[in-house]
Structures are given as structure tokens and as C-alpha cells.
Amino acid sequence: MNKIPVPFKVLQxxxxxxxxxxxxTLMDRGNLDLIGIVDVNPEYAGKSVEEVLVSGHKTSTSIFDSLESALHVLGDQPADIALIATLSSLDDIASSISDCFEAGMDVVSLCEELSYPYIRHPELSRNLDRLAKKHGKTVLGTGINPGFLMDILPICLSAPCQRVDTIRVTRRLDSSRxxxxxxxxxxxxMSPADFKTAISEGSITGHVGLVESIRMIDDALNLELDSVVELPPEPVIASTGIITSVADVKKGYVIGLKSNGVGRRQGTDVVTLSFIAHAGAEPEFDEVCIEGYPKIxxxxxxxxxxxxxxxxxxxNMIPLVIEAPPGLFTMKDLPCPRNTQSFWRSD
Ligand SMILES: NC(=O)c1ccc[n+]([C@@H]2O[C@H](COP(=O)([O-])OP(=O)(O)OC[C@H]3O[C@@H](n4cnc5c(N)ncnc54)[C@H](OP(=O)(O)O)[C@@H]3O)[C@@H](O)[C@H]2O)c1
Incomplete structure (x- = not known):
């Protein structure tokens, strides 16, 4: 008799x-079962996920204001994995990660700094790895960028190269979409002056993760880079008025930015990442160019x-993280990323 497939339980x-x-997406995905959401936003107090999303689902999934209150209602070890989609700074989510380990959950997160945390947060990385191993759990930072387009993709594309000289990755996207x-x-x-102030004060972050992607490539390919820098983001200015979903942008105001990250060895730019995101950008593309032999x-x-x-x-990373050994990992350490909608719990 065929066994009924068991989905992975997820606390978001x-x-x-x-x-x-x-x-x-999770609620419609057969192999994943959303058991609850933790969010500190007071707007969600006392509401169910279904009420907030007006999704038409006939179920009622609770929103909790803390992990503690989720555990109180759902019981200890409520899920196989916690999916953290809150903040970009590892300092800000580290305590949630360790609390999730203690509650018996693996962790997968969109936190950009977690995608390759060893250089920006050496001590925290060691602590999280140690805690993960102590509890027999796994933690991974992933996403589209960092997490795929500017790191794993060029790493994999280098496989047929007999020689790699330089790697250049460019993303150009229309931010209004x-x-x-x-x-x-x-x-x-914003005005160009406010943009500059906001970036330098950190009240807006620009794109986060170029440094993490370059470090991951360096580590995976043993490039021995001697410096990795992210240049200050440059604003892209509207040459004509443009209406976006967040602002009616006048000519001369900011419609997005250009960010560059560079990894150098002995004065040569070995890895260059260019992230260009502004309203109306065209054509949109993601491009990897590897100079070497053969060129790709x-x-x-x-x-x-x-x-x-x-x-x-x-x-897609959820089943791969659950199957991985305990510890802190990055995308380059786990099996080849792939679509896993047909992966189910093994027990
Ligand atoms: N790696 C990648 O490719 C990638 C791609 C997309 C997004 N991201 C990152 O993913 C994160 C989420 O993005 P977003 O656009 O959804 O951000 P968002 O709109 O700001 O949503 C974050 C939500 O998390 C809540 N929150 C903040 N701290 C929390 C905590 N300690 N516990 C529980 N909930 C908390 C926030 O509540 P309040 O509003 O009350 O603070 C808010 O409701 C961001 O850091 C973003 O940069 C990464």
C-alpha cells in the first residue's frame, strides 16, 4: 500500500x-504545512493569517507576537523548520535563530547577512554554528540575491571552465515591478541629498549582500582575493516625472540606485558585481560573464x-536544510539547489 506523503511543518x-x-505560496504548496506565523507588528494582534490575507482558505492559522506565545499554544517542537523573513542584519535575528534551535527547529532565512556571515560576524557565526551542532539543527541564509543569482549561479557556471580569470555579474531590474x-x-x-544622507545614516540600506556574494564566490573558488569592497550606492535620477507605487517621483528626484561590489587580487578586479535597480529600467536581465577558458x-x-x-x-531549500547535517551552512555547502515541490518528509 502506498504511504500518504507527509509535508514538512513550517513556522514562519x-x-x-x-x-x-x-x-x-506556502499555503498552496502540498509538501509544506504552515502551522503559524510570528510577527511583532501590532497590526496583526488577534488576527489569523487568513483574515490578513483574505485568501479564501477555509482554515484558520494563528499569528503570534512572539515565539514564546507560539510555543505556548502550539506546544514544544511545533515545526520541523522556522522560516525567518524579517530583517537583514544578523545581529537582529540571531536570538530568534538560537530560540528556534532550542525549540527543536532548523532555520532558513532571507537575512542577507546570514548568506555568508563569517567575515562580517565572525564570532556570531562561530556561536550559531556551535549552538546548531549542540541542538542537532541546521541554519541557512538564502534568497535570490544574495543566495543565487550573484553567487551560486556564477559558482556553478565556473564548473566547465579550465581557467577562470575574472567574473562579472550584472543584474538590471525595473524596481517599479x-x-x-x-x-x-x-x-x-527621495531628493538626491536626502538619498545620500539616508544611505550614510543607514535609514535606507540600498541593496544588501554584494559583499556576502563575493565572499562566497571567493571561498568556493579559492580565488584568494585580498580585498572585497562595496562602493557607495549611486542614486539614479528621474529625467522625467514617473509614477510608482511608493511615490509620484518628480524630475530630478531618485528612482533607484546602482551598487557595485568588487573583489580584488593584487590590484586586479577579479569579481565585479553590479546591481542596477530603478523604476523603468530596461532591458531587465541577469547576466554572468566569466572571462577564462572557455569563456562563459x-x-x-x-x-x-x-x-x-x-x-x-x-x-525550495526547506527539504534540503532539513536533510542537512547540523551546523551553520551557506548555499555553496548544501546539495545543488533545485525545485523541491515533490520532496516529502521521510518519516
Ligand atoms: N536574500 C534575498 O534575496 C532577499 C530577498 C527579499 C527580501 N530579503 C530580506 O527579507 C527580509 C523581509 O523582507 P520584507 O520586504 O518582507 O520586509 P518587511 O516588509 O519590512 O517585513 C518584515 C516583517 O517582519 C516583522 N518583524 C520585524 N522584526 C521581527 C521579529 N523580531 N519577529 C517577528 N517579526 C518581526 C515586521 O514587523 P514591523 O513592521 O512591526 O517591524 C514586518 O511585519 C528583509 O530583511 C529583506 O531585505 C532578502
Whole structure:
């Protein structure tokens, strides 16, 4: 007799712009079972996921204001894995990660700094790895970028190269087709002066993760880079008025940005990542160019739609993280990423 396949149980943290897309996709995905959401936003107090999303699902899935209250209702070890889609800084989510280990859950997160945390957070990385091993759990930071387009993809594309001289990755995307939180963090609607101040004060982050992607490539390919720098983001200015979902941008104001990250060895730019995101950018594409032998140029025409690609990445990694040995891992350490909608719990 065929066994009924068992889905992986997921406790999600964060019901923001990404979190909402994740939730909708997760609820429709047969091999994943959303058992609850933790979000600190008071707007969600006392509401169910279904009420917030108006999804038409006949179930009622609770939103909790803390892991503690989730455990109180759902019991200890409520899920196989915690999916954290809240914040970009590892300092800000580290305590949630360790609390999840203690509650018996593996962790997968969109936190950009977790995608390759060893250089920016050496001590925290060691602590998380130690804690993960102590509890027999696994933690991974993933996403579309960092997590795929500017790191794992060029790493894999280097496989047929007998020799790699330089790697250049370029993403150009029309930010007006992306989530509002993304449009805001790249300065859409600001004056150029406010953009500069906001970036230097950190009240907007721009794109986060170029340094992490370069470090991951360096580690995977043993490039022995002697410096990795992210240049200050440059605003892209509207040459004519443009209406976006976050602002009615006047001529002379900011519609997005350009960010560059460079990994150098002995004065040579070995890895160059260019992230260009602004309203109306065209053509959109993701491109990897490896100079070497044989030379490889691979362009994804139209680009991967970042928000949906991010959701695909984090959901697809769930079965691979659950099957992985305990510890802190990055995308280059786990089996080849792939679509896992047909993967089920083995017990
Ligand atoms: N790696 C990648 O490719 C990739 C791609 C997309 C997004 N991301 C990252 O994913 C994260 C989520 O993105 P987003 O656009 O959904 O952000 P968002 O719209 O700001 O949503 C974050 C949500 O998490 C809540 N929250 C904050 N701290 C929390 C905590 N400690 N516990 C539980 N909930 C908490 C927030 O509540 P409040 O609003 O009340 O604070 C908010 O509802 C961001 O850091 C983003 O940069 C990464």
C-alpha cells in the first residue's frame, strides 16, 4: 500500500511584504504545512493569517507576537523548520535563530547577512554554528540575491571552465515591478541629498549582500582575493516625472540606485558585481560573464522576478536544510539547489 506523503511543518517569522507572498505560496504548496506565523507588528494582534490575507482558505492559522506565545499554544517542537523573513542584519535575528534551535527547529532565512556571515560576524557565526551542532539543527541564509543569482549561479557556471580569470555579474531590474519595501530601501522618491544622507545614516540600506556574494564566490573558488569592497550606492535620477507605487517621483528626484561590489587580487578586479535597480529600467536581465577558458556568458533575458524568485529559493531549500547535517551552512555547502515541490518528509 502506498504511504500518504507527509509535508514538512513550517513556522514562519515575518508577515511583511515578502512574508505575505511566502505565506500565500506556502499555503498552496502540498509538501509544506504552515502551522503559524510570528510577527511583532501590532497590526496583526488577534488576527489569523487568513483574515490578513483574505485568501479564501477555509482554515484558520494563528499569528503570534512572539515565539514564546507560539510555543505556548502550539506546544514544544511545533515545526520541523522556522522560516525567518524579517530583517537583514544578523545581529537582529540571531536570538530568534538560537530560540528556534532550542525549540527543536532548523532555520532558513532571507537575512542577507546570514548568506555568508563569517567575515562580517565572525564570532556570531562561530556561536550559531556551535549552538546548531549542540541542538542537532541546521541554519541557512538564502534568497535570490544574495543566495543565487550573484553567487551560486556564477559558482556553478565556473564548473566547465579550465581557467577562470575574472567574473562579472550584472543584474538590471525595473524596481517599479518589485515590492514596496524594496522600492523604499533603494530611495525611490527621495531628493538626491536626502538619498545620500539616508544611505550614510543607514535609514535606507540600498541593496544588501554584494559583499556576502563575493565572499562566497571567493571561498568556493579559492580565488584568494585580498580585498572585497562595496562602493557607495549611486542614486539614479528621474529625467522625467514617473509614477510608482511608493511615490509620484518628480524630475530630478531618485528612482533607484546602482551598487557595485568588487573583489580584488593584487590590484586586479577579479569579481565585479553590479546591481542596477530603478523604476523603468530596461532591458531587465541577469547576466554572468566569466572571462577564462572557455569563456562563459549566460544571460537570463527579462531577469528572474526577484520577489517570486526569492520565495521559490527559500521554499525550495526547506527539504534540503532539513536533510542537512547540523551546523551553520551557506548555499555553496548544501546539495545543488533545485525545485523541491515533490520532496516529502521521510518519516
Ligand atoms: N536574500 C534575498 O534575496 C532577499 C530577498 C527579499 C527580501 N530579503 C530580506 O527579507 C527580509 C523581509 O523582507 P520584507 O520586504 O518582507 O520586509 P518587511 O516588509 O519590512 O517585513 C518584515 C516583517 O517582519 C516583522 N518583524 C520585524 N522584526 C521581527 C521579529 N523580531 N519577529 C517577528 N517579526 C518581526 C515586521 O514587523 P514591523 O513592521 O512591526 O517591524 C514586518 O511585519 C528583509 O530583511 C529583506 O531585505 C532578502
Amino acid at each position: 517569522f515575518g508577515l511583511g511584504t515578502m512574508g505575505r507572498i511566502i505565506t500565500k 518589485r515590492r514596496t519595501s524594496f522600492q523604499k530601501k533603494i530611495g525611490t522618491g 556568458v549566460q544571460r537570463i533575458e527579462g531577469g528572474v522576478q526577484g520577489d517570486h524568485g526569492t520565495v521559490g529559493m527559500i521554499l
